[in-house]
Amino acid sequence: GQNIDQPTEMTATEGAIVQINCTYQTSGFNGLFWYQQHAGEAPTFLSYNVLDGLEEKGRFSSFLSRSKGYSYLLLKELQMKDSASYLCAVRRNSGGYQKVTFGTGTKLQVIP
Amino acid sequence: DAMVIQNPRYQVTQFGKPVTLSCSQTLNHNVMYWYQQKSSQAPKLLFHYYDKDFNNEADTPDNFQSRRPNTSFCFLDIRSPGLGDAAMYLCATSRGQGARTQYFGPGTRLLVL
Numbered sequence: 001g002q003n004i005d006q007p008t009e010m011t012a013t014e015g016a017i018v019q020i021n022c023t024y025q026t027s028g029f030n031g032l033f034w035y036q037q038h039a040g041e042a043p044t045f046l047s048y049n050v051l052d053g054l055e056e057k058g059r060f061s062s063f064l065s066r067s068k069g070y071s072y073l074l075l076k077e078l079q080m081k082d083s084a085s086y087l088c089a090v091r092r093n094s095g096g097y098q099k100v101t102f103g104t105g106t107k108l109q110v111i112p
Numbered sequence: 113d114a115m116v117i118q119n120p121r122y123q124v125t126q127f128g129k130p131v132t133l134s135c136s137q138t139l140n141h142n143v144m145y146w147y148q149q150k151s152s153q154a155p156k157l158l159f160h161y162y163d164k165d166f167n168n169e170a171d172t173p174d175n176f177q178s179r180r181p182n183t184s185f186c187f188l189d190i191r192s193p194g195l196g197d198a199a200m201y202l203c204a205t206s207r208g209q210g211a212r213t214q215y216f217g218p219g220t221r222l223l224v225l
Contacts, residue, residue, distance in 0.1 A: 004154075033213065042202055042216035043155065087154065097167055098209035100145075102154035 004103035006088050011109045012078055020073045020106045022088030030098055031091040034062050034073045037105065038084045046073065046086075075108075083110045115139070116217035118203050124223045125193050133188040133220045135203030143209055144186040146178060147202040149219075155202055161186060162209060190222075198224045 003025045012018040024032070031050040035043035047055055049064035049071060061074040073086055085105040091098055116137045125131040135144065142163050147155035159168045161180045175197070177189045190197055200221050204214040 030210065031212075040200075040221075042219050044216070045213040048212045097160075097162065099157065100214065101157070102147075104152075104154045 004088055004090055004101060006086075006103045006106045008104070009107045009109070011111060012075075014078055014080060014110055014112050016078050017074065017076050018078060018108065020075070020086050020088075020108065022071045022073070022103060024069050024071070024088070024090045024103075026069075026090055026092045026101075028093035029066060029090065030093050032062075032064055032071050033089040033091070033100070034060075034071075035087040035089060035102075036084050037087055043087055078110050080110050080112070083108060116203060116205055116215050118201075118217035118220050120220060121218060122221050122223070124225060125190075126225050127195065128192045131190050131193055131222070133190075133201050133203075133222070135186045135188070135217055136184050137203075137205045137215075137217075138184070139205055139207070139215060140183065141205035141207045141215070142183065143206045143211075144180060145204040145206075145214065146186070146188050147204065149200045149202055150198075158188070193222070193224045195224050198222055 006022045033048050034046040036046050037043040047062035054063045059076045064071045085107045087105045088103040089100050091100045119134050145160040146158045149155040158172045159178050175191050179187045200219045202219045203217040206214045
C-alpha cells in the first residue's frame with residue numbers, strides 16, 4: 001500500500017513564499033505530481049518530479065528526494081488567487097499498471 | 113482546444129435509481145481514469161482503461177461500472193446509488209501510463225436524494 005502525508009492547512013501572506021511538504025511511503029515509485037485544486041473545480045497540473053532535485057516553473061518549484069520519500073512545493077510571490085488546495089500525488093508500478101494515489105491535500109489560504 | 117469534457121456538470125438522482133456519467137476527450141489519449149472525490153478528501157481512483165484494457169481498483173464497489181466504447185468516450189455507471197455515493201466524479205486522461213501529467217475534466221457533482 002501507500003501512505004501520503006501533507007499538512008491539512010496553511011496560511012501565508014500575499015507576496016511571501018510558502019513551502020508545502022509531502023512525505024510518502026510506497027513501493028515501485030515512478031513519479032510525484034503536484035496539482036492545484038480550487039474549491040469545486042478539477043485539479044490542474046503544476047509539476048512532476050521523477051528524479052531527485054528541483055524543478056522550477058515560474059513562481060512554482062517542486063523538489064524531490066526519493067531516498068527520503070519527501071517532496072515539497074514552493075510558491076513564490078504569493079497572490080490571492082493562489083488560495084486553493086494543493087494535492088501531492090504519487091505514481092507507482094503495480095501489477096503491470098501504473099497507478100496514481102493522491103494525498104488529501106493542503107488547503108492554502110493567502111491573506112493580504 | 114483539445115480537452116476533457118464531462119456531462120452533466122451537476123447530476124441529481126434518487127436513491128437506488130441508476131445513473132450514468134459521461135466523459136469525452138479530444139486529446140486522443142489512450143488512458144482514461146475515473147476518480148471519486150468527496151468533500152475535503154483526496155481524489156480516489158475507481159478504475160482506468162489502458163486502451164481497451166480495463167483495470168478495476170480492488171476496493172471499488174461492484175455498484176460502480178464503466179464502459180469505454182471507443183477512444184474518445186468513457187462512461188461511469190452507478191447501478192444503485194446510495195447516499196454515500198454523493199461526490200464529485202472526475203474523469204482524467206493521459207498519453208500512456210507513464211505520462212508527466214493527467215488531464216482532468218471539470219467533474220460531475222452527483223447528488224443523491
